[in-house]
Amino acid sequence: MRHLVLHPSAVLRRRADPVDTIDDGIVSLVEEMFQILEAEQGLGLAAPQVGASKRLFVTDGDEEHGGGKRVFINPKFILIDGLLEASEEGCLSLPNIRGSVRRQPHVIVEALDIDGKSFTLEGSALMARCWQHEMDHLDGVLIIDRMSVIDRIVNRKRLRAMESAGERD
Numbered sequence: 001m002r003h004l005v006l007h008p009s010a011v012l013r014r015r016a017d018p019v020d021t022i023d024d025g026i027v028s029l030v031e032e033m034f035q036i037l038e039a040e041q042g043l044g045l046a047a048p049q050v051g052a053s054k055r056l057f058v059t060d061g062d063e064e065h066g067g068g069k070r071v072f073i074n075p076k077f078i079l080i081d082g083l084l085e086a087s088e089e090g091c092l093s094l095p096n097i098r099g100s101v102r103r104q105p106h107v108i109v110e111a112l113d114i115d116g117k118s119f120t121l122e123g124s125a126l127m128a129r130c131w132q133h134e135m136d137h138l139d140g141v142l143i144i145d146r147m148s149v150i151d152r153i154v155n156r157k158r159l160r161a162m163e164s165a166g167e168r169d
C-alpha cells in the first residue's frame with residue numbers, strides 16, 4: 001500500500017515521466033491515490049505525492065467548476081488565462097504550511113482518462129487553481145517555491161523542522 005510522501009522527499013522534486021501504457025500498475029496506483037485523497041480529505045493528489053514519478057493526478061470535489069472524482073493522465077494545459085489572483089493554498093505533502101500563491105483563474109486541460117481516452121475540460125476558480133497546483137507537482141514544483149516572500153518567512157521555522165526531520169529518515 002502506498003502512502004503520502006512528505007517534503008523534503010526527492011521524488012517531489014523530480015520531473016515526472018509520462019505514462020506510456022495504462023496497465024494494471026497504473027490502474028491500481030490511481031485506486032490507491034483516490035483512497036489516500038479521500039482519507040486526507042484533499043481536493044487533489046499527484047502521483048509523485050505517493051512516491052510514483054508519473055505524470056498523472058486525481059481530483060475529488062467541487063463539481064461545479066470542473067472538479068469531481070477525476071483522473072488526469074499525461075495532462076497538459078491548452079489554455080491558461082486571466083489576471084493572476086492570489087489565494088491561500090496548502091499541500092498534503094507540506095502539512096501545516098499555508099501560503100498565498102498567485103495563479104490564473106481560467107484553464108483548459110487536456111488529458112487521458114483511465115481508459116486512455118483523451119478529454120478536455122475547462123476549470124475555473126478553485127479547480128483552475130487545483131489543476132495548476134497538481135501540474136506543478138508533475139514538474140517538481142511546490143507551493144513553497146511560489147508563495148510570497150512574507151509567507152516564506154512566516155513558514156520558515158516549520159519548514160526547517162520538516163526538512164531536518166526528513167533528513168533523519
Ligand SMILES: [Zn+2]
Nearest residue numbers: 090091092093
Ligand atoms: Zn500539493
